[in-house]
Every structure is written in structure tokens, then in C-alpha cells.
Amino acid sequence: MGTLAIISLAAAAGVVAQRLSGMGLSLLCVPFLALALGPLDAVRLTLLLGFPVYLAVAITHWRAIRWAQVAWLTVPAVVFTPVVALVVRGVPARPLLLAAGGCCVLAVGVLASGITSRRLAGRTGAVGAGVLSAAMNSVAGLSGPAVAVYGASAGWGADETRGTLSIYFFLLGLVALPSLGWVELPLSVLLPVAGAALAGDLLGRALSRRVGARSVRWSVLLLSAAGGALTLAHAA
Structure with missing residues (x-):
């Protein structure tokens, strides 16, 4: 399969997963795009693809967005992002591939475990989640796991999670x-x-009423784990 076909399939699958379950764009795209394009362009392209998808989901769930939590997550993440990005742009491809693959596998493990804690639900937890999310986003395009754990710990419902995180x-x-x-x-x-x-x-829109979010979630996690493992093997 050619490089363009791999990139296109990863993009399509990531968007479908994001539409159906509220997660999966970065988890599916980054490991496979990193193998095809290199780690930095993989993160850049995933960020670019995410803009219309995230905005569309946010508009759909606008009334459920937790704006106070958005602020507590976003401000530290925005402050921290340029610092990490400056470091990342000077790192050679092989260490970045290892970091991207490792972050992907770690993220899958965290999300699959369903870790939550009421201690993470306050403002301090939000700031910490925002900083960690920004770091993982700049290194591997994986901004979701840290803030997803925060949202679960804060007791957000499905619509609140999709709207707020988007x-x-x-x-x-x-x-x-x-x-x-x-x-x-x-x-x-x-x-x-x-x-x-x-x-x-x-x-994704057509399938949204026919496919369960839970089955999509586990499919995404399995594929993402495989992609992360392949990325690690390629970089080793």
C-alpha cells in the first residue's frame, strides 16, 4: 500500500472514530502518519485535520460545554505549548518516533484502564491536565488522554465530554x-x-445512530496500540 493511501485511510478512520465516540482522531492518525511522514509532520497534519472536526462537534454540543473547565484547561496548555514545541522542533526524528510510539501506547493503557480520582477533579487537576496534555500534544499529537481522565474524574456526561474536550x-x-x-x-x-x-x-455521521460508541472506543484503542507498537519497532 502506498504512502498516500496509508495517510488517507488513517485520516478517514480517525475522523470516523472521532464522530462516533468523541475520541480517536489523534490516537489513530499519529502512529500511522508518523510511520509514513515522520513524527513532526504527523502531529502537524493531525492538528490540521482536527480543526473542522472539533469545531463541528463543539457546535453540536454547544449547550453542554463546561466553559469554566475549558478555561482552566486551556490557559496553562496554551502557555506551555510554545515552550515544548520549541524543544520538539530541534529533536531528531528517531527520538521523536520513540516518544510518539511510547506516548501512544501509554495513552491507550490509561484510557483502557478507566482511571479516575476525585482528587483530579478540581482546579489543580485541571491545570495539571492542561500542562500534561500540551506536552503530549506537542510531542505526539495526543492531547486527549490527560484531559479525558480529568473529565471522567469530574463526572462529566457524554455530551459534556464531547463538547468540552472538542x-x-x-x-x-x-x-x-x-x-x-x-x-x-x-x-x-x-x-x-x-x-x-x-x-x-x-x-461517521451516517453511522452515528447504528454503531455503539463503546465498540468503536475499544476498536480505536486496539488499533492505536498496534500503531504505537509498530512505531516503536520502526524507531528501535
Whole structure:
């Protein structure tokens, strides 16, 4: 399978998963895109793909968004992101691949375990989650696990989680992508990938009432673990 086909399939699958379960875009895209494009462009492209998806989901769940928590998560993440991005841009590809693969496998383990704690639900927990999310986002495009654990610990419902995290991801991306630099890919690659992502969004909407979010979640975690393991093996 060619590089463009791998990128397009990863983008489409990530968008479908994000639409169906509220997670999966970064987890599915980053490990496979890192193998095809290198770690830095994988993160950049995933951030770019995320903008329309996150905004659409946020608009759909606008009334459920926890704006106070958005602020407590976003402010430290936005402050911390340029610092981490500056370091990441000077790191060679192999260590970044190892970091991306390791973060992916770690993120899958955290999400699969269902870890929660009431101690993480306050403002201190939000600040810590925002900082950790920003670091993992700049290194591996994985901003979700840390804030997902925070949301679960705070007792958010499904709509609150999707709306709140989507607007957080959107706002964080506005800072992270300029900090990491623009996607260094030709239009001959970007346009087909954008088309695949659009197809994934349409498919995700069509399947949203037919496929259970739980089954999608576990499929995403399994595929992401495999992708992270492949990335680690490739970089070793």
C-alpha cells in the first residue's frame, strides 16, 4: 500500500472514530502518519485535520460545554505549548518516533484502564491536565488522554465530554500548529487527505445512530496500540 493511501485511510478512520465516540482522531492518525511522514509532520497534519472536526462537534454540543473547565484547561496548555514545541522542533526524528510510539501506547493503557480520582477533579487537576496534555500534544499529537481522565474524574456526561474536550482541542490547536510550524506537504497530498477526512466525517455521521460508541472506543484503542507498537519497532 502506498504512502498516500496509508495517510488517507488513517485520516478517514480517525475522523470516523472521532464522530462516533468523541475520541480517536489523534490516537489513530499519529502512529500511522508518523510511520509514513515522520513524527513532526504527523502531529502537524493531525492538528490540521482536527480543526473542522472539533469545531463541528463543539457546535453540536454547544449547550453542554463546561466553559469554566475549558478555561482552566486551556490557559496553562496554551502557555506551555510554545515552550515544548520549541524543544520538539530541534529533536531528531528517531527520538521523536520513540516518544510518539511510547506516548501512544501509554495513552491507550490509561484510557483502557478507566482511571479516575476525585482528587483530579478540581482546579489543580485541571491545570495539571492542561500542562500534561500540551506536552503530549506537542510531542505526539495526543492531547486527549490527560484531559479525558480529568473529565471522567469530574463526572462529566457524554455530551459534556464531547463538547468540552472538542472546544479545548480546537483552541489548543490554534496555538500548537503555529508553534510547531506549518505542514510541509504538497497539495497533491493534502487535497486527497482532506477528501478522505471529509468522507470519514460523512460516514461517521451516517453511522452515528447504528454503531455503539463503546465498540468503536475499544476498536480505536486496539488499533492505536498496534500503531504505537509498530512505531516503536520502526524507531528501535
